[in-house]
Amino acid sequence: METSLDKNALAGVSSSPAAPPLAAMPQHTVYSVLGAISFSHLINDMIQSLVLAIYPMLKANFSLSFGQIGLITLTYQITASLLQPLIGSYTDKHPKPYSLPIGMGFTLAGLLLMSVAPNFGILLVAAALVGCGSSVFHPESSRVARMASGGQHGLAQSLFQVGGNAGSSLGPLLAALIIIPHGQRSIAWVSSAALVAIVVLTQIGRWYKRHPATKKARAAHAGHASLSRNQVRLAMGVLVLLVFSKYFYLASINSYFTFYLIDKFHLPVQAAQVHLFIFLAAVAAGTIIGGPIGDRIGRKYVIWVSILGVAPFTMLLPYANLFWTSMLTVVIGVVLASAFSAILVYAQELIPGKVGMIAGLFFGFAFGLGGIGAAVLGQLADATSIGYVYKVCSFLPLIGILTVFLPDVEGRRAKA
Structure with missing residues (x-):
């Protein structure tokens, strides 16, 4: 394991003319x-x-x-x-x-x-x-x-x-x-x-x-010649919808969770911010966990669990007391955050040789959805209530059922 930016890792081209090409390393x-x-x-x-x-x-x-x-x-x-x-x-x-x-x-x-x-x-x-x-x-x-x-x-x-x-x-x-x-x-x-x-x-x-x-x-x-163009297009469409469900729900927490806690439980601002920090810490933990688990058991399984599997918790959240609200947001943060690494790597393997384009597409789409989601949900909160926003958003993870349409990319690669 390398622990520092030593010259073997980052110092550039070896001075030895006999250095083997990377593909052979x-x-x-x-x-x-x-x-x-x-x-x-x-x-x-x-x-x-x-x-x-x-x-x-x-x-x-x-x-x-x-x-x-x-x-x-x-x-x-x-x-x-x-x-x-x-x-x-x-x-x-x-x-x-x-x-x-x-x-x-x-x-x-x-x-x-x-x-x-x-x-x-x-x-x-x-x-x-x-x-x-x-x-x-x-x-x-x-x-x-x-x-x-x-x-x-x-x-x-x-x-x-x-x-x-x-x-x-x-x-x-x-x-x-x-x-x-x-x-x-x-x-x-x-x-x-x-x-x-x-x-x-x-x-x-x-x-x-x-x-x-x-x-x-x-x-x-990473070749997947057995997939048709229509299969790839369908899979990419499903992934885009999954990212939509994830980031629209995250926008409801990131932008309005403190207002929700203040409105429903009458918490002071500082206490509400502590709850938001706990959620963000859970998101960080889920981000770390999701990738290695996907490497071990397969990314499609992680996508199933992280999107559709979080639905019961999001649907309970609007009806929970303060204690269970805090507990549920930790679970939601960990489970939902594990999705993005799996989705991104799955898409990169679905369309080999397009690592930069896929990363740019999904990072850009996720970033844009966060902003759009905050604006749309803000308008909805003005027209109804902040509690109603969380009831509506609680159903977003059900979009995860579309994971059934994703081809078994890793299984196909293993057979190739």
Whole structure:
């Protein structure tokens, strides 16, 4: 097991002219690279959530309307979501080992511009730059995680994604401790984190450049010629619907759980936030668990349990007392969060040779759904009640029954 970014892992091309090609090298899990890419994911998603957390400050500083705040979000989401599959598709055909530090450079530029932005128009440009950085990072870093997995694709994706989960939870905390007390200019201080990430990602880029032949190795080991084009299309459609059910339900918790607890149980804000933190910790645990279990028992089984299996708990939640609400959200967080690694790796094996495009498609789709879900559910809560939102969302996991239409990809591969 590798424990540091030593020269064998990240130092680049060996000086020995007799170094064997990657395809001939024995596969092993490069934990140093997985740790580095997970750390970079933490910084990337910390910055993304930080931008959302400073909206109240920007609204006050620039006298923005809620419509203008929404336009900032739209600009950010368009660049962060819609560009991801396009970038992933391009880099599948034309690998760019140093695209990761370049992408983080866009994020750095966006932060610095946001710290000195004199008007709303410049804020939009800054938000677009931060979104572009995220759109480059996710498909390419997911590819690196798969390259470093040594065949443990679920484990690698789980380790990668848990870094993002941790970063998302740190962003609002960073905003509260640093940005809000010190004002807009202090956004530039966060750029030091982006600089650290650029250094780490440059080292990863050297390792990536040293191991370009994994594309051919991946195509050779993941072929599923027995599946027809219509079967692949059906399976991808089912996966998209499963991601929809997962992220729309998560949007109801992430955005409105504190309001739900305050409204139903009359909790103070601080106590409600503790319950939300417990849920986020459960999500992080589920993210780590789902990938390795999928490697062992098969990803389709994990998808079954994590989407459809969580339905009884979500349907009980709107009728539970405070104690059982807390218990149920822990179970829901762990079980539901285990799905994404399994879905992503399943899709990558369904369409071999398109690792970047698939990662970009699903990360972008998931990110976009989170924003859309929050907006739609907010409108529903205004029109009805926050309790009604949770009753409606409790049925979303039943979409998991569509898993029955997924072909047994791993079984087919074993027979090939």
